[in-house]
Amino acid sequence: MKQTVKRQLKEKAILDAAEKVFFPGGYERAKMDEVADACGMSKASLYFYFKSKEDIYMAITYRAFQVLIDIYYQIIEQNRESNGLERVKKIFDGYATFSEEHYHYHEALFYYMAMLRNGEIEDRGLQNSIYYKKIQGIQNLPIKIVVAEIDAGKEDGSITSKKPSLLIYLTSWAMIAGFVKLSVFGGVGKSSINYLNLAEWKESIFTTAYNLLEDK
Amino acid sequence: MKQTVKRQLKEKAILDAAEKVFFPGGYERAKMDEVADACGMSKASLYFYFKSKEDIYMAITYRAFQVLIDIYYQIIEQNRESNGLERVKKIFDGYATFSEEHYHYHEALFYYMAMLRNGEIEDRGLQNSIYYKKIQGIQNLPIKIVVAEIDAGKEDGSITSKKPSLLIYLTSWAMIAGFVKLSVFGGVGKSSINYLNLAEWKESIFTTAYNLLEDK
Amino acid sequence: MKQTVKRQLKEKAILDAAEKVFFPGGYERAKMDEVADACGMSKASLYFYFKSKEDIYMAITYRAFQVLIDIYYQIIEQNRESNGLERVKKIFDGYATFSEEHYHYHEALFYYMAMLRNGEIEDRGLQNSIYYKKIQGIQNLPIKIVVAEIDAGKEDGSITSKKPSLLIYLTSWAMIAGFVKLSVFGGVGKSSINYLNLAEWKESIFTTAYNLLEDK
Amino acid sequence: MKQTVKRQLKEKAILDAAEKVFFPGGYERAKMDEVADACGMSKASLYFYFKSKEDIYMAITYRAFQVLIDIYYQIIEQNRESNGLERVKKIFDGYATFSEEHYHYHEALFYYMAMLRNGEIEDRGLQNSIYYKKIQGIQNLPIKIVVAEIDAGKEDGSITSKKPSLLIYLTSWAMIAGFVKLSVFGGVGKSSINYLNLAEWKESIFTTAYNLLEDK
DNA sequence: TATGAATGAGCTTTCATTCAT
DNA sequence: AATGAATGAAAGCTCATTCAT
Numbered sequence: 001m002k003q004t005v006k007r008q009l010k011e012k013a014i015l016d017a018a019e020k021v022f023f024p025g026g027y028e029r030a031k032m033d034e035v036a037d038a039c040g041m042s043k044a045s046l047y048f049y050f051k052s053k054e055d056i057y058m059a060i061t062y063r064a065f066q067v068l069i070d071i072y073y074q075i076i077e078q079n080r081e082s083n084g085l086e087r088v089k090k091i092f093d094g095y096a097t098f099s100e101e102h103y104h105y106h107e108a109l110f111y112y113m114a115m116l117r118n119g120e121i122e123d124r125g126l127q128n129s130i131y132y133k134k135i136q137g138i139q140n141l142p143i144k145i146v147v148a149e150i151d152a153g154k155e156d157g158s159i160t161s162k163k164p165s166l167l168i169y170l171t172s173w174a175m176i177a178g179f180v181k182l183s184v185f186g187g188v189g190k191s192s193i194n195y196l197n198l199a200e201w202k203e204s205i206f207t208t209a210y211n212l213l214e215d216k
Numbered sequence: 217m218k219q220t221v222k223r224q225l226k227e228k229a230i231l232d233a234a235e236k237v238f239f240p241g242g243y244e245r246a247k248m249d250e251v252a253d254a255c256g257m258s259k260a261s262l263y264f265y266f267k268s269k270e271d272i273y274m275a276i277t278y279r280a281f282q283v284l285i286d287i288y289y290q291i292i293e294q295n296r297e298s299n300g301l302e303r304v305k306k307i308f309d310g311y312a313t314f315s316e317e318h319y320h321y322h323e324a325l326f327y328y329m330a331m332l333r334n335g336e337i338e339d340r341g342l343q344n345s346i347y348y349k350k351i352q353g354i355q356n357l358p359i360k361i362v363v364a365e366i367d368a369g370k371e372d373g374s375i376t377s378k379k380p381s382l383l384i385y386l387t388s389w390a391m392i393a394g395f396v397k398l399s400v401f402g403g404v405g406k407s408s409i410n411y412l413n414l415a416e417w418k419e420s421i422f423t424t425a426y427n428l429l430e431d432k
Numbered sequence: 433m434k435q436t437v438k439r440q441l442k443e444k445a446i447l448d449a450a451e452k453v454f455f456p457g458g459y460e461r462a463k464m465d466e467v468a469d470a471c472g473m474s475k476a477s478l479y480f481y482f483k484s485k486e487d488i489y490m491a492i493t494y495r496a497f498q499v500l501i502d503i504y505y506q507i508i509e510q511n512r513e514s515n516g517l518e519r520v521k522k523i524f525d526g527y528a529t530f531s532e533e534h535y536h537y538h539e540a541l542f543y544y545m546a547m548l549r550n551g552e553i554e555d556r557g558l559q560n561s562i563y564y565k566k567i568q569g570i571q572n573l574p575i576k577i578v579v580a581e582i583d584a585g586k587e588d589g590s591i592t593s594k595k596p597s598l599l600i601y602l603t604s605w606a607m608i609a610g611f612v613k614l615s616v617f618g619g620v621g622k623s624s625i626n627y628l629n630l631a632e633w634k635e636s637i638f639t640t641a642y643n644l645l646e647d648k
Numbered sequence: 649m650k651q652t653v654k655r656q657l658k659e660k661a662i663l664d665a666a667e668k669v670f671f672p673g674g675y676e677r678a679k680m681d682e683v684a685d686a687c688g689m690s691k692a693s694l695y696f697y698f699k700s701k702e703d704i705y706m707a708i709t710y711r712a713f714q715v716l717i718d719i720y721y722q723i724i725e726q727n728r729e730s731n732g733l734e735r736v737k738k739i740f741d742g743y744a745t746f747s748e749e750h751y752h753y754h755e756a757l758f759y760y761m762a763m764l765r766n767g768e769i770e771d772r773g774l775q776n777s778i779y780y781k782k783i784q785g786i787q788n789l790p791i792k793i794v795v796a797e798i799d800a801g802k803e804d805g806s807i808t809s810k811k812p813s814l815l816i817y818l819t820s821w822a823m824i825a826g827f828v829k830l831s832v833f834g835g836v837g838k839s840s841i842n843y844l845n846l847a848e849w850k851e852s853i854f855t856t857a858y859n860l861l862e863d864k
Numbered sequence: 865t866a867t868g869a870a871t872g873a874g875c876t877t878t879c880a881t882t883c884a885t
Numbered sequence: 886a887a888t889g890a891a892t893g894a895a896a897g898c899t900c901a902t903t904c905a906t
Contacts, residue, residue, distance in 0.1 A: 007868090024334065028244035032897060042871045047898065049869095110397060118240070166412050167420055174394030174421065175387070181326060182390050201383050208387060208424065226886095248880060258888045260882080269880065442865095456766065460676035464901060474867040476903080485901065542829060550672065598844050599852050603823070606830050606853065610822025613758060628814050636815055637822065640856060655889090680876065690892045692878080697890095701876065 011049050013039050015063065018056050023104035027057055027111070054124055058131035061112045064105035065138050071098050072145045084153020085213060091146055092172055092209050096202070099180040106180065112139075143169065150213070159213045172209040179205045227265050229255045231279065234272050239320035243273055243327070270340055274347035277328045280321035281354050287314050288361045300369020301429060307362055308388055308425050312418070315396045322396065328355075359385060366429070375429045388425040395421045443481050445471045447495065450488050455536035459489055459543070486556055490563035493544045496537035497570050503530050504577045516585020517645060523578055524604055524641050528634070531612045538612060544571075575601060582645070591645045604641040611637045659697050661687045663711065666704050671752035675705055675759070702772055706779035709760045712753035713786050719746050720793045732801020733861055739794055740820055740857050744850070747828045754828060760787075791817060798861070807861045820857040827853045 017039030022030045032053055036043040050056045075094045079087045099106035112135070115121055126132045146169045153159030161168060183198060233255030238246045248269055252259040266272045291310045295303045315322040328351070331337055342348045362385045369375030377384060399414060449471030454462045464485055468475040482488045507526045511519045531538035544567070547553055558564045578601045585591030593600060615630060665687030670678045680701055684691040698704045723742045727735045747754035760783070763769055774780045794817045801807030809816060831846060 010869090025336075026244070028242075031895085033895095043897085044871050044873095044899080045869075048871095053897065113397075120241075163420060164412075164416075167417050170398055170412065170417060171391070171395075171420055171424060174398050175391040175424075176394070177397065178390030178392070178394030179387070181329075181393065182386055200380075201386060204379060204383055204387055205390065208391075208428065211427075212424065247878090259880085260888050260890095261886080263881070264886070264888095457768075458676075460674070463899090475901085476867050476869090477865080479902070480865070480867095545829070552673075595852060596844075596848075599849050602830055602844065602849060603827070603852055603856060606826030607819070607823040607856075608826070609829065610824070610826030611819075613761075613825065614818055614822050628812075628818065632812075633815050633818060636811060636819055640819060640823075640860065643859075644856065658890090679874085681874095691876090692892050692894095693890075695877070696892095 007049070011059075014041070014046060014049055015056065015059055019060055019104060022057065022060065023107070051129065054126055055129045055131060057108075058126065058129045058135065060105075061108045062131045062135050062138075064102070064108040064112075065135060065142070067102060067105055068095075068098055068109070069138060069141050069145065071095075072142060076145070076149065083156050083158035084149055084151075085158035088146065088149050088153055088159065088213060089210055091149060092176065092206065095173065096176050096180070096206075099177065103180070106177075110177075153213070161213050163212070168212050171212055175205055175209055223265070226257075227275075230257070230262060230265055230272065231275055235276055235279075235320060238273065238276065239323065267345065270342055271345050271347060273324075274342065274345045274351065276321075277324045278347045278351050278354075280318070280324040280328075281351060281358070283318060283321055284311075284314055284325070285354060285357050285361065287311075288358060292361070292365065299372050299374035300365055300367075301374035303365050304362065304369055304375065304429060305426060307365060308392065308422065311389065312392050312396070312422075315393065319396075322393075326393075369429070377429050379428070384428050387428055391421055391425055439481070442473075443491075446473070446478060446481055446488065447491055451492055451495075451536060454489065454492065455539065483561065486558055487561045487563060489540075490558065490561045490567065492537075493540045494563045494567050494570075496534070496540040496544075497567060497574070499534060499537055500527075500530055500541070501570065501573050501577065503527075504574060508577070508581065515588050515590035516581055516583075517590035520578065520581050520585055520591065520645060521642055523581060524608065524638065527605065528608050528612070528638075531609065535612075538609075542609075585645070593645050595644070600644050603644055607637055607641055655697070659707075662689070662694060662697055663704065663707055667708055667752060670705065670708065671755070699777065702774055703777045703779060705756075706774065706777045706783065708753075709756045710779045710783050710786075712750070712756040712760075713783060713790070715750060715753055716743075716746055716757070717786060717789050717793065719743075720790060724793070724797065731804050731806035732797055732799075733806035736794065736797050736801055736807065736861060737858055739797060740824065740854065743821065744824050744828070744854075747825065751828070754825075758825075801861070809861050811860065816860050819860055823853055823857055 014035070018030075018035045021034045021038050030053075032043050032046060035056070036046055046056070050059065071094045072091060075090045076087055079090055082090075115124075121127060121132065143166070147165045150159060150165035150168055154161075154165070179202065183201070230251065234246075234251045237250045237254050248259050248262060251272070252262055262272070266275065287310050288307060291306045292303055295306055298306075331340075337343060337348065359382070363381045366375060366381035366384055370377075370381070395418065399417070446467065450462075450467045453466045453470050464475050464478060467488070468478055478488070482491065503526045504523060507522045508519055511522055514522075547556075547558075553559060553564065575598070579597045582591060582597035582600055586593075586597070611634065615633070662683070666678075666683045669682045669686050678701075680691050680694060683704070684694055694704070698707065719742045720739055723738045724735055727738055730738075763772075763774075769775060769780065791814070795813045798807060798813035798816055802809075802813070827850065831849070
């Protein structure tokens, strides 16, 4: 039992280091040497705990899913008393917070989805990665959870929209994810026309998302 | 003069090939050898026309901006008679079409923006790339163009929203871009909950975007 | 005493496993991990019982010598009544059987002799291997035994050849060993010219070998 | 044309170097770094001329076949006037010379045959090696050539043996190959019993081989 | 005794880039 | 203008061996 704990601690240390190394420059540009340095182990040790570089990346992606799912569950837990509408709004806020505070996890999620789309999982021989399998087990949870909450809101009457719950969620997700990706532009733009009050924009995004729940 | 034309033709050939090579697997995974093969030149020749691999990528990104801007201009041209609202709606449609038909350009645009955000331009010594400079000259145009049209719509009374035009555009862009990125999920999902009618979703996205113009 | 027995049992288990792992692909391609797996021990344990990978190989080579010598002794024992000629013939048969049934031991013997030739024993720091020393003690026995039998045959008149006994043995050994190595060709060849009846060939080999004993 | 010549020269240089590096310690122990050093090129250049380490080895093996075949052809050419028996005897001598003077080629031939036997060609992804394909084209030639000469000898009456020609050749080959492998023992043995006059032994080997042609 | 963990030192191979012609 | 050839500098991964417990 102790062994297992120790091992998990080490794996965590590696993943923590890997995140630091992988995210600034992207997966491809990161080097295993750097990961090893970053966690004070030898490169060979990395391979004792993980099968390959890609395996580490899959483990991080798994974390990304876990973190998002945890956030969702927590929000639901903490708003047990509220109605569905309130909970779903909080969830939207939660996603925005997640993608701002854990921008790299957000990226990892999208990177993973792109891999799914392109069929790269098999190209890269990832079918056997334990972490890929773990991800498969939970990759639909974020959607499932929120859709269930939207449904609950419809049931308790707080959400009046007639749109399919899945459609509501995905549209909101798209909007918020797009916002996160683009928000860089509000800050980067230097010409007057580009100037945008980020806070104001964000508020607008959320208003629009909330509106979806009310079928306006 | 002839020389220049010839050179441009070669450059075009290289970029056409590079697009085919770069996009399926991403910039990092693409190899100059493949680009050379794809355009029937020697690797060394590539370096006669472009300074580096990244330079080629910048040239492609420049193309991406050009293509989008062209689409916008064309739409405006072809709808000179309509009012601002109609033109802006067409522009939204145009962006969706662009990102579906030229998915790789869409990606290139976002890749470029990510580089801006992370300050990687300098990290990778791209400040001197001619194409980077060219991009700088037009990178704000897409926004400028659309914002101008929204303003026109407000002027001619067809757009009633009180929101800042930039905000309207960016929010719509975010939504549509997010949709494009996520639409994979509608197709990938196999469980019943994940099943989503893509056309329906898209319609919903556009309705929401259009609504932004009317301040509902 | 018990300890020693236990230890010997473990060593045997390791060597059994090592043989299975070493031979299909050769010594260099075999991995200690595989040996460990094959005998259900940890890699580290291997190093408790043997000094190194090469040491294990030396131990196997020692086994190879032992097995061959045992076969010789047994044949002699079982043919105590026969004359020298008969015993030597049986020994030749025995060698063929040995090299067919224990092909890997046969290979090990030759691998060892190649190492002797190239002076690799010292190159690889094997002088101190206990098993190398053990081998040194018996490496000449196979020759000695058979030469003695040939001499006996000459003495009892059953072997009429005037050739030196050592020469007779080595020539026969060469022939049979060469046959074993080449017999693959009889089977591999697909063109009609390559077709060879292996049994017929083997018989011819033995006839030739037997003839050596009769000085034809 | 000049280009091709130059390239062939370089390839030759690499193979010459590789032989020096590969043979003393064996293929597995050799390092590409050493090969590069030995021919004064960069390691990367090696990969410009050859696809992989194994490819180089296949090229060397191809050489081995070529050298042996050349020797056979030369002997036949130079003994056009003699009868079949004489030519075949000379060929036997030729093989012995080949395997003594080019011991490493001799080894390469056997290494290759072992690979065929074990089906390692496919295991190691060698099916696509150009040199593997080249080898396939000539691997049966040595046998074919000699068998044809034995047949010729039977025709002209100089070879009286009734044995199948293939069998005669393979038996002789086995004997001589075995001799080459074992001859180390004549030199290595230190005890009196091991002392063997190599020349005498060799003579005996050849006498035996020659006898095969006369069906004694 | 036994082993999970750790690692130094390599390994083959890759690739963007440059050079010589 | 074009390219075959060359290469420096990695990169990911491996493995026999050792250490700590």
